[in-house]
Amino acid sequence: MAYSITQLHEYFCTGKLDIKQYYQDLFEEIEVQQKRLNAFVTITKEEAMKTLEHFTFNQESYLSGIPAGFKDNYNTKGILTSASSRMLSDYYPVYNAHVVDKLYDAGVILVGKTSMDELAMGGTNKSALTGPVYNPWDTRRIAGGSSGGSAALVASGVIPFALGSDTGDSIRKPAGFCGIVGFKPTWGRISRFGVIPYASSLDHVGAFTRNVEDMAIVMETLAGRDDRDMTSSLRPVEPYFKQDDQRRNNGSCC
16 A cells, blocks of 8 residues: 555556545555554545546646645645644634645645644644654654654555645654655745744745655645745746656766
8 A cells, every 4th residue: 555656646547556446445544544543633535535526637747646644734625624723623724725726736635634733833743632643663652743643644654645844843853753755845945825834934834755756746746936925935946856857867866
């Protein structure tokens, strides 16, 4: 079940995996891992299966049909966005965060909102309203925070990528604890519109993957100017994935 983004894309393209059957199997595994890791706040099986009823796979998009988790401080229209806090336990946004819309446009399918330290204020993921998140390599240990739910799920192999956010070390710490790739981009490279803020001058949108190649694909989709976030960069988005591919083909790792 631990596929990368590029593997899933290839298998969907060639028909090696039937996308609807894949998601049936995936949600069975999600139920198992949720009992073990307690990494989701909300599992969006109903919404995902409804999306698949009229889903058209796009071979041109590496993220088409790819499952993902979004940290629970990203606004998702009509889906609980609690930031793992009792204060927001009945908050159902009327709009999506900018990056959520970009991922949906690319064909990503949300499988759940992931646990975090309450309001992103912590580094252990032990303060979430739904309880602590456990490390997939050793459930006696923590996953780190505040983006621990996203990190634990990616490290477990359930999903190939998940959104996190980093104000102090909230992507980097759980990535280190869980042994995966966590990326905190340059401030302003990705719009923060629709992300519940902790400290706006320090908040960064970022993600978790299990390899750098997948991260390049995700970042190429997320990056870019958004006029609703006036601090977002005006610089054009470089072809991160293509550049990474060229480096690998040239035998260079840096």
